[in-house]
Amino acid sequence: MLRISKLTDYATVILAALAEQPERVQTATSLAEQTRIAAPTVSKLLKQLQRAKLVTSTRGLHGGYQLARPATQISAAAILDALEGPLTLTDCAAGQGHCGIEETCRVGRVWQRLNLAIRRSLYEVSLAQLAGIDSTQVRLPTLEREVKAASSVRSSS
Amino acid sequence: MLRISKLTDYATVILAALAEQPERVQTATSLAEQTRIAAPTVSKLLKQLQRAKLVTSTRGLHGGYQLARPATQISAAAILDALEGPLTLTDCAAGQGHCGIEETCRVGRVWQRLNLAIRRSLYEVSLAQLAGIDSTQVRLPTLEREVKAASSVRSSS
DNA sequence: TAAACTAGGACAAGTTTAGTCCTAATTGAC
């Protein structure tokens, strides 16, 4: 539960490897060797990351991948979004609003707020910090406020 | 991603229904009607919750289920644990420690700490709050501290 | 033109999740 997929985990490892040498263009193959992740998987992930604009790609000979922006400006939330789509703790949160038990379910709202709180906390963590490159402390005023609000919300909007 | 399972969501709805009338013993069937969740599913979930000691059961005629303790003393984390087992954001966190890319992976540790931070925040939210019965504000000093620590951890232990 | 790359998507196997059903065991009422 509340588990990020293995692929997402891999992606952060790959991004961390890119973050270590931001000036260098690295091929999927080389990244696979560095990280010990199977090459086709690395390839696939890099494609996804490219689509999400987290890395830039150069085709052709001497091509490869680079971080699209500094590691300090890539949040954990962005990585998760890129690979797993927008984060929704429950199905209701996804949008449609009809899960069959709408009326009886006053629980949904609170989950969604908790959801948001967690999301914001992930948003405050940068790739640089995940990779252990940057040790800058993050300020997290948002997080505390959000979770507090989430947990005290009532059914009456 | 970071999604709680539908069953867990159902479980909180069921627990919320029980929390509304803590003095009453309610049957699985009645809870199914109230919540509009399919009866066999409700049954199954209640069994799990009973095993986790979140509800008490009475067998036989006029039997049914009740909360094992006040809703204020049941945390969201406890509900998640009961249904999905101990929370692990990544596989590495689960224990074995060999995911094939150990050496190259300095990312794991930070995930695990974030994990813990989220977990603690869930621990601070009670069923009463989820159900909208109790509007008590929670103090969350732990959460802020935890996430801050998690995000600034370095590879060097 | 050939070689080294990425881009995109189809596909298959494995695992997890969701939900159903069946057969005990227990209790209270008549």
Add this chain to the structure above:
DNA sequence: GTCAATTAGGACTAAACTTGTCCTAGTTTA
């Protein structure tokens, strides 16, 4: 003591998601 209501436990199935592989096409440089 028998019957009906109810939980206990687990087997089973179908659907969904995850993970990983592979193939073909497009791009760039030497």
